[in-house]
Amino acid sequence: MSRRIQYSNNGAAKVIVVIADIAALILGLWILFALLDANRANDLVSAVHAASLWLAGWSHDLFTMDAEWLRTVLNYGLPAVLYVFVGHLLAARIRRV
Template identity: 75%
Template structure:
């Protein structure tokens, strides 16, 4: 295999891992902000909330327990774990191919 093909595979895998890690970071940051009751008028908190709502749209209200903090952790933590797993598994497959 030529060096160029190997480098492009590694670069593609690296981009996928970075995207997966960033999505999980945004979701984790929103969980933290929600748990510590961060100021929703703050631009960073507002942006993080909007991005997390979009990223976790497919799992929104999947869990509906009465405890707010647990519902937040599950509804935003599950997508974070799924994005991490899919991203890292896909990157590993690309590197091996």
């Protein structure tokens, strides 16, 4: 018997996982846009940047490397990883209750 956690039976757990994954997706998308030097005047790029600034506001300038690409990956990647980790952990706890 598999001990895999299933979120389909609990709506609250599913909502938490979806929100955490969307937050991580937005942050990951911004990292991709920044690394590829996307046009910041574009509406999509601008919206993703604004959302990522809000989502990663607590980690702004946490890392201050000289290499801009590394600074972007760390300052936006850490929140993305934490949102997924904490979101899935919280959803698993809710599911077990």
